[in-house]
Amino acid sequence: MSEALRVAVVGAGPAGIYAADILTTRDPDASVDIFDRLPTPYGLIRYGVAPDHPRIKQIIVALHRVMENPRIRFVGNTHVGVDIKVDELREFYDAVVFATGAERDRSMGIPGEEADRSYGAADFVAFYDSHPDRELHWDLTGAKHVAVIGVGNVALDVARVLAKSADEMLVTDIPAHVHAVLADSAVTDVHMFARRGPAQAKFTPVELRELDHSPNVQVIVAPEGMEFDDESESALARSKSLRMVVDVLSEWAMRDPKPGPHRRIHIHFLENPVEIVTDADGGVAGLRTERQELRGDGTVGGTGLFTDWDVQAVYRAVGYRSEAIEDLPFDHAKLVLPNAGGRVLNLDGAPLPGVYATGWVKRGPVGLIGHTKSDAAETITNLLEDAPELSRATQRTAADVDALLAAKGLPVTDFAGWDRLDAHELAAGEPHGRGRVKVVDRAEMSRIAARQA
Known part of the structure; x- marks a missing residue:
């Protein structure tokens, strides 16, 4: 050329x-x-x-x-x-x-998915990360028990943010409106559901361990889901990272509950969500799962055993599209x-x-x-x-x-404008001992970025 x-x-x-x-x-x-x-x-x-x-x-x-x-x-x-x-x-x-x-949520394709208080994880992530084009309001006051469907790192993020106290998040870059929503949260228990077994989990070891770092959160792994078949054992032999994940989960499944007031994250393996149960007003009234069993090749099949979980909100973290x-x-x-x-x-x-x-x-x-x-x-x-x-x-x-x-x-906006906005956010966090405080409004971001140095 x-x-x-x-x-x-x-x-x-x-x-x-x-x-x-x-x-x-x-x-x-x-x-x-x-x-x-x-x-x-x-x-x-x-x-x-x-x-x-x-x-x-x-x-x-x-x-x-x-x-x-x-x-x-x-x-x-x-x-x-x-x-x-x-x-x-x-x-x-x-x-x-x-x-x-x-950055949009995949659908699960189960009854009740469109109910009030049935949320896509991507929408909640966009809220707590203050995306300027997404929802700036969220209501955590109406649900004590919530379900998070999925066992990837996004599901871990959602469960952790729901369970941690608002003041623990004050060291981060969240703006005031996100802190206010977290401070008003009624959540006491977060239930995470995985269709397959622990050897098929998509967590990374570092992300999983961080779930247990908060002094205000107890992680509980349901021992009845800690099952392994021949393919599970082969997968563990092939992957050091997966072995580390399963070792952490096994340790948590065997430990005694911690005393004291705190929020809890419950992890349930081999439970396949089949329906989001709704109330007369069209809101979430529960989650129905079918118990799964490992088939020996890493896949699972239904057992016909169903459980209704008392949750008032559902967060679907089953993948982006x-x-x-x-x-x-x-x-x-x-x-x-x-x-x-x-x-x-x-x-x-x-x-x-x-x-x-x-x-x-x-x-x-x-x-x-x-x-x-x-x-x-x-x-x-x-x-x-x-x-x-x-x-x-x-x-x-x-x-x-x-x-x-x-x-x-x-x-x-250009890259010099980003540097101006970056400096503004860093300066906003400094008096409070925080790395930065995000500017939320798109017009305000653009105004700051356009300001001449």
């Missing part, structure tokens, strides 16, 4: 930033604009990680170094597919990489952009020239944050292989893009 490659990345979370980093490293002449519909970068790290997990949030330090690359620009408050069409974007870039993630992007094909079965190695495919299965995907919108919401780096490497490898044959953008400068966005009247 005679002209330097210009690429747009849509989504400023880890997947998008890793893609930009790999591209600009492998092609020292390439330039990348990273678009995000939010005024801030970092996506899942800012709005998907529990506030009491500062260790995970430290990945922002590495991502910030990437974003300082002068050949990478951040373009915030710009919703591709809404504010600017995909075809319109192609006029300015030789290729577009979609890294829009997965991506959303369709206007003007692009979408696989409604797999809930991803149809692709081959990151090359987005049209309805006939042929690659769409110059359109790529990476991260969860490419492969589904599986794996940890670090896995997105190898995923991005595959996509960028294929993009660079295609580069000599890509149609060239007709408008090729940052000024061209800026003129388009200005004509649309968008309140665009």
